[in-house]
Amino acid sequence: MIGRAVQEALGSRKDRSNESRKGELVRLVISQSGDMAEEFGNFTLSFDQPDKTHISFDGSYLRVWRKIRGEWLEDAYFARPNESEEKTKQNPGS
Secondary structure, eight states, rough: OHHHHHHHHHGGGGEEEEEEEEEEEEEEEETTTSSSSEEEEEEEEEETTTOHHHHHHEEEEEEEEETTHHHEEEEEEEEOOOOHHHHHHHTTTT
């Protein structure tokens, strides 16, 4: 799912209860110039929807940082759910 489809399927953040986020930093690389960095990691997100349906999934993210006037600011962020093992086994070589 992409964009609006994901938002509609997961519902509004304000409609979630019992939300839990756990993250794991895998790699952090700072550029030679010292003014940019890339951060890659994995996360687990889980929450309950208003109808009591429990949603939980693992994903990965990439965040780009830029140092401006001595302060690290988030420049770009991308996150996506990881494919399940079942789906990966169904599509070998994809």
